[in-house]
Amino acid sequence: xxxxxxxLDGFAGALTPVNLMxxxxxxxxxxxxxxxxGIGPAMTVxxxxxxxxxxxPTSAFIMFAGIYYxxxxxxSTTSILLNTPGESSSMITALEGxxxxxxxxxAQALATxxxxxxxxxxxxxxxLVVAAPAVVSFAISFGPEDYFALAILAFTAVSSVLSxxxxxxxxxxxxxxxxxxxxxxxxxxxxxxxxxxxxxLDGVDVVVVAVGLFALGEALYVASRLRxxxxxxxxxxxxxxxxxxxxxxxxxxxxxxxxxxxxxxxxGGGAEIPxxxxxxxxxxxxxxxxxxxxxxxxxxxxxxxxxxxxASAAGTLVPLLTLGLPTSATAAILLAAFQQYGLQPGPQLFxxxxxxxxxxxxxxxxxxxxxxxxNLPLAPLWARVLxxxxxxxxxxxxxxxxxxxxxxxxxxxxxxxxxxxxLLGYAMRRFGLPVAPAVIGLILGPMxxxxxxxxxxxxxxxxxxxxRSPIAVILLLLxxxxxxxxxxxxLMTRRRTEPIVPASRED
Amino acid sequence: MSSDNTGQKQRxxxxxxxxxxxxxxxxxxxxxxxxxDVSAAASQLGIGPRFFPMLVGCSMIAIGLFYVxxxxxxxxxxxxxxxDVDVDAPADWRSVxLVSGIFLAFTAVLNVLGxIIAASLLFxxxxxxxxxxxxxxxxxxxxxxxxxxxLLFVKGLGVSLPGGLLRGVI
Numbered sequence: 001x002x003x004x005x006x007x008l009d010g011f012a013g014a015l016t017p018v019n020l021m022x023x024x025x026x027x028x029x030x031x032x033x034x035x036x037x038g039i040g041p042a043m044t045v046x047x048x049x050x051x052x053x054x055x056x057p058t059s060a061f062i063m064f065a066g067i068y069y070x071x072x073x074x075x076s077t078t079s080i081l082l083n084t085p086g087e088s089s090s091m092i093t094a095l096e097g098x099x100x101x102x103x104x105x106x107a108q109a110l111a112t113x114x115x116x117x118x119x120x121x122x123x124x125x126x127x128l129v130v131a132a133p134a135v136v137s138f139a140i141s142f143g144p145e146d147y148f149a150l151a152i153l154a155f156t157a158v159s160s161v162l163s164x165x166x167x168x169x170x171x172x173x174x175x176x177x178x179x180x181x182x183x184x185x186x187x188x189x190x191x192x193x194x195x196x197x198x199x200x201l202d203g204v205d206v207v208v209v210a211v212g213l214f215a216l217g218e219a220l221y222v223a224s225r226l227r228x229x230x231x232x233x234x235x236x237x238x239x240x241x242x243x244x245x246x247x248x249x250x251x252x253x254x255x256x257x258x259x260x261x262x263x264x265x266x267x268g269g270g271a272e273i274p275x276x277x278x279x280x281x282x283x284x285x286x287x288x289x290x291x292x293x294x295x296x297x298x299x300x301x302x303x304x305x306x307x308x309x310x311a312s313a314a315g316t317l318v319p320l321l322t323l324g325l326p327t328s329a330t331a332a333i334l335l336a337a338f339q340q341y342g343l344q345p346g347p348q349l350f351x352x353x354x355x356x357x358x359x360x361x362x363x364x365x366x367x368x369x370x371x372x373x374x375n376l377p378l379a380p381l382w383a384r385v386l387x388x389x390x391x392x393x394x395x396x397x398x399x400x401x402x403x404x405x406x407x408x409x410x411x412x413x414x415x416x417x418x419x420x421x422x423l424l425g426y427a428m429r430r431f432g433l434p435v436a437p438a439v440i441g442l443i444l445g446p447m448x449x450x451x452x453x454x455x456x457x458x459x460x461x462x463x464x465x466x467x468r469s470p471i472a473v474i475l476l477l478l479x480x481x482x483x484x485x486x487x488x489x490x491l492m493t494r495r496r497t498e499p500i501v502p503a504s505r506e507d
Numbered sequence: 508m509s510s511d512n513t514g515q516k517q518r519x520x521x522x523x524x525x526x527x528x529x530x531x532x533x534x535x536x537x538x539x540x541x542x543x544d545v546s547a548a549a550s551q552l553g554i555g556p557r558f559f560p561m562l563v564g565c566s567m568i569a570i571g572l573f574y575v576x577x578x579x580x581x582x583x584x585x586x587x588x589x590x591d592v593d594v595d596a597p598a599d600w601r602s603v604x605l606v607s608g609i610f611l612a613f614t615a616v617l618n619v620l621g622x623i624i625a626a627s628l629l630f631x632x633x634x635x636x637x638x639x640x641x642x643x644x645x646x647x648x649x650x651x652x653x654x655x656x657x658l659l660f661v662k663g664l665g666v667s668l669p670g671g672l673l674r675g676v677i
Contacts, residue, residue, distance in 0.1 A: 037591055051664050167573045168584045171531045174567045178534055181563060185545075185556035192560060193541045216610070218589070223602040223637060225593050390591050392648060395633035398610065399626055403656055406617070407666045415614040419607070426603070431524045432584020449559040456558075 003133045010358025014366055019062050022055075023363050026063035027370045030070020035078050035382050038218050038397050041071035042329040042439065046210035047404035049337055057341045058356050062363040064337060065317075068330055069121060069364065072271075072310045073371045076113040077382050080106060080302070081234045089271030089309050092279045096294070096301030101234040103297050107379070110239035112249045112299050113306040114375040119250075120257040120307035121368040124314030127261050129361060133350070135322040140347045144454035145466045147323075149475035150267075151448035154325055154440065157268025157482040162434035166486050172433045175424065176441025179204050186446075187453065199413050206336040208405055209442055210329075212418045213435050215401035217425015219394045224426070226390065233386045239379040241299075248290060249303040252282050256307030263308075264315020267327050268482065270436075271312040278304035314364065321345050321357060324447070329436040332443045339443075528578045532571025538564030605636045621671015627653035 013019065033044045045064050052060045072089065079094035080101050093113065100109040142150075159169030182193045183203030194200040241249070256278040263269035263277075282300040290298050319325040324345040326332035338345050343353065350357055375382070405418045428435055452466075459465025467473050542560040586594050609632040617625045630649035631642075639645040660666040 037589060051660070051666060054665075163584065165577070165582060165584050167570060167577050170566075170570045171528075171574050174531060174534070174563070174570055177563045178538055178567065181538065181560050188556045190545050190556045192545055192556060193538065195541075219633075220603055220606055221587070222589070222591050223606045224598045224600070225596040226591060226599070226602070226637060389639065391634040391637035391639035391645070394591075394637055395630045395639075395645075395649075396652065398606075398633055399630050399652060399656070402610075402613065402626070402629065403622075403660065403668075406668065407660065410667055410669075412614050412617060415617070416611075419610055419614070422610075423607075427527050429587040429589075430598070431527055432586055433527075445563075452559060 003129060006354055006358045007129055007362060009355065010360075010362035011365075013058060013355055013359035014062060014362040019059050019359070019363065020366070022059045022063040023066050023367050024370060026066020027070040027073075027367050027374060029063075030067035030072075031074040031077075031371065031374055031382065032070075032385065033067070034071035034074020035385050036074075036388070036393065037078065038222065038394060039215065040330075041067050042333050043210060043214040044071075045330065045333045045337065046207050046214075047400060049207050049333075049340060050404060050407045052337075053340065057343065057353075058359045060337065060341075061334075061356065061360045062367075064334055065360055065364055066367040066370075068313060068334070069310070069367050070371055070374075071330070072121075072313050073114065073117050073375050074382065076117065076302075076306050076309070077110060077375070077379065078386065080109045080113065081236060081383050082232070082386060089275060089312070090306070091272070092275040092305040093302055093309070095279065096298050098234075099295075099297035100299065100302065101236070101297075105297060105299075106234050106236040107239050108241045108245050108299060109297075109302050110236065110379045111241040111376065112245060112303045114239060114372060114379075115241075116249060116253040116256065116303045116307040117310040117375075118368055118372040119253045120260060120309075120311040121314060121371075122365065123254075123257050124261045124264075124311035125361065125364045125368065128314050128317055128364075131265070131318050132322050132357075132361075135318060136347045136350050139323055142323075142347075142471065143469060144451040144458065145472045146469055146475065148448055148451040148455055148466065149472040149479070150323060150325055151444050151451065153475045153479040153482070154267040154327065154444060155437070155448075156479040157266070158270075158327070158440050159268075159434075159437045160482050160486050161268040161270065161273070162436055163432065165432070166483065168431070168433045169437050172428060172435065173437035173441040175428075176209075176438035176443075177445040179209055179438075180442045180445035186450070199411070204417060205408055205414070206333070206443060207408055208414055208417050209421055210333055210439055211401045211405055212421025213425035213428070213438060215397050216418060216422025217429060217435070219398050219401075220422055220426035221429040222390070222394055224430070233383060236379055236383050239376045245299055248299050252278070252300045252304035253307040255281060256304040256309075257311040259304075260308035260311025260313075261315040264312030264327070265318040266315075267319065267325065269312065269315070270328055271309050274308040274312050275305040278308040317361075317364075321349065322347065324349075326440055326444060329439045332436075332440045336443050522578055522583075524578050524583065525575065528571060528574040531574050532568060535564050535567030535569075535571050538567060602636055606633060609633055609636065617671075618669050619671060621673050622668040623650075623653040623657050623673055624671060625653075626656065 029044060030041055033039045033041060044067050075090035076093050079090040080097035083094060083098045097109045155173055159173045160166045163169035182200055184191055184201055191201055259274040259278045263274040279301055282304040283294050286294050286300060290300050294301060316327050316331050319327055320331045326335045402415060405414050408414055455465050538560055542557050542564060545557050588594055613625055613629040627649040630652055631646045634645040635642060657668060661668050
């Protein structure tokens with residue numbers, strides 16, 4: 001087993017004291033932002049980008065991966081103890097989890113979520129170890145036209161899956177693509193869409209866009225319709241569960257993992273759909289006590305979706321690392337982090353930087369174990385974080401947003417750009433435009449352009465080059481299907497108006 | 508072109524979302540017009556720096572048209588749900604305006620007053636607008652945060668933040 005040996009080397013790299021410290025910082029920060037409303041892992045990684053510039057890449061990615069996984073754990077604590085989820089991906093957990101908490105079974109709900117996340121995270125990371133080299137050996141033959149088609153598929157899939165209205169998802173994508181165009185064209189040195197402003201020649205920094213859309217947008221949105229009563233937090237002791245709970249949880253954990261991993265790996269798959277499917281499956285499979293408890297707080301309804309949620313996070317890393325294809329907002333920010341270090345995820349990354357890739361993957365196993373320890377005994381501590389008064393919380397979020405953006409270039413112009421993007425983020429939330437497509441468009445757009453121009457240069461400007469490879473044709477057809485499918489669904493069920501998938505923020 | 512509301516909640520005739528839809532459309536036009544200025548002379552083979560922006564611009568125009576049509580026909584997205592947001596509450600424009608004003612004032616005075624003072628004022632102002640009950644405590648937390656972030660980021664992590672009035676003191 002070649003990749004097994006590489007993984008062992010990765011463990012050797014990740015188990016140094018310094019990297020263990022970065023992993024611990026990452027998972028702690030990740031759990032914190034996962035628990036806190038208003039901020040998520042995508043924004044946290046974005047804010048940390050400027051100050052991690054001096055950190056060696058392996059350590060930085062170990063920390064970022066910890067934040068990503070930690071955010072998934074923290075979100076479940078919020079959804080169980082408050083009726084409303086911390087992250088869109090734990091929305092389903094709130095259905096049964098909060099009802100369990102209200103019936104006095106908060107400790108068991110938290111335990112099945114944490115242990116389920118650990119089981120799913122570990123299995124899914126193992127699947128990543130197996131799947132990544134397989135995808136790499138397949139993707140090594142990809143030409144630029146295939147990568148371009150892949151980007152198009154990611155664009156349409158993300159836009160149509162994350163919003164009930166395809167046109168709103170596409171509008172969000174368009175905002176990201178347009179912002180990505182601003183600045184000097186890398187190949188010819190021509191300035192594009194800079195309005196004659198020198199500050200725009202370098203383009204708009206990813207950090208400014210991500211922090212503006214997420215942090216400032218959220219703060220303005222909350223200001224516009226603040227719920228003036230503090231939400232009720234269910235009190236909880238140490239998380240634990242009894243023998244019956246174990247018996248009822250282990251199968252949902254495994255089934256949730258089976259839903260989560262493949263969906264995470266698909267463009268536009270994300271965590272929302274697999275958690276929803278897992279919930280539906282558990283509800284249908286429920287027998288006896290569980291069947292009666294569904295809707296009133298069944299442990300299966302927490303165990304399955306939470307496992308699916310974490311497995312999808314590991315799944316997301318497959319296309320990100322092997323193809324350089326982000327399928328969620330956090331993955332897009334991670335891709336931007338790779339670019340900051342001058343690295344391009346893809347088959348070559350596994351060849352040129354095995355220590356980095358396998359160190360990061362090994363750190364996922366380590367981080368998962370740390371998260372289990374952080375979340376089982378310390379649940380009451382995280383529950384107290386939920387009691388931070390909201391005025392302080394959002395004022396603090398804006399303060400850190402301003403700090404992170406100012407730290408980029410020490411420029412007040414960036415702060416004004418941050419504010420304008422915050423207004424855009426506010427409007428997008430207000431009118432139900434998902435934010436993730438904008439972030440993915442911003443980061444993947446310039447890469448799609450490079451691949452497009454490369455493909456057309458090879459084909460001497462002949463547009464049919466783009467459909468010469470069968471892989472590209474299949475990907476483009478799938479992209480078209482992703483756009484058209486919701487229209488069909490709308491035509492078929494004109495009468496029904498129920499939302500299919502909850503609106504997404506960041507995952 | 509009247510904005511009939513088929514089903515759903517009663518809405519006013521002018522829908523604010525139309526503004527956003529028009530912005531999408533206008534952005535598409537802007538990209539197309541802005542790209543015309545870019546000289547294509549640099550490219551002899553394949554495509555130059557104009558092709559992709561044109562593609563994006565034209566797509567944006569198409570998306571904008573569909574979006575405007577959708578809003579006019581009464582379509583709407585789901586306002587995002589969040590734990591601290593009351594989705595059914597009417598928009599509180601005063602708070603949004605105050606938050607915006609405080610943030611812009613912060614950007615204006617940051618370099619003059621320095622990070623510690625400006626950030627403390629930013630935190631205090633925002634928390635009061637967002638409903639902090641104890642003003643004195645909010646001010647205390649603001650000053651503590653301002654000093655703590657300055658020490659952590661400037662002394663600890665080597666980020667440069669403006670010292671302003673307190674330069675030399677801290």
